[in-house]
Amino acid sequence: MSDTYVECLVKRESSTFGKLARIVLVMITVVFGILTFLGFVLALFVALAAGFGAYFVYLHTDVEYEYLYLDKELSVDKILAKTKRKRVATFEMERMEVLAPIKSYHLDNYRNRTGKAVDYSIGREEEPDGRYVMYFDGNQKILLSPSEELIKAIKNAAPRKVFTE
Numbered sequence: 001m002s003d004t005y006v007e008c009l010v011k012r013e014s015s016t017f018g019k020l021a022r023i024v025l026v027m028i029t030v031v032f033g034i035l036t037f038l039g040f041v042l043a044l045f046v047a048l049a050a051g052f053g054a055y056f057v058y059l060h061t062d063v064e065y066e067y068l069y070l071d072k073e074l075s076v077d078k079i080l081a082k083t084k085r086k087r088v089a090t091f092e093m094e095r096m097e098v099l100a101p102i103k104s105y106h107l108d109n110y111r112n113r114t115g116k117a118v119d120y121s122i123g124r125e126e127e128p129d130g131r132y133v134m135y136f137d138g139n140q141k142i143l144l145s146p147s148e149e150l151i152k153a154i155k156n157a158a159p160r161k162v163f164t165e
Helices: 016-037 042-061 106-110 146-159
Strands: 005-011 061-068 073-080 085-094 097-103 115-117 132-136 142-144
Touching: 005 146, 016 042, 061 146, 097 106, 106 132
Parallel strands: 115 142
Antiparallel strands: 005 061, 061 073, 073 085, 097 132, 132 142
16 A cells, blocks of 8 residues: 655744744843842833743744655644644545535535534635635644645545545
């Protein structure tokens, strides 16, 4: 049996709010840290709280997704700040309904479906838009930003369900 193995790493763009929150929390940490050295003991608690807040905001705004395709199964891992990895989803290609570019006419029959929508893509629209939509198991809409190699591997496994135009 021939196993197909493809990896694809995608960095999600941080939101403007996330970037702003990181900057503000770091500035609060620095200011109250300086006040702590000047003798204000209560400033230490504010500096510690802001420091922990800055760490957790950084952890959840620096996100990458890794797509791993191995023998008719696509798994998606979420990597937080290049330190923590978590498997978020696994998709079997037999249960996939369609995979097409986000603006493809092949998705017209699926647009009115209600169900769970999950975004594992880069999080923004580019020119040309390289994001794909996968409808899975009748009730899930998944947004991905796969590489051309990953699309070819999935198309070899399910040629009638994958569209590239």
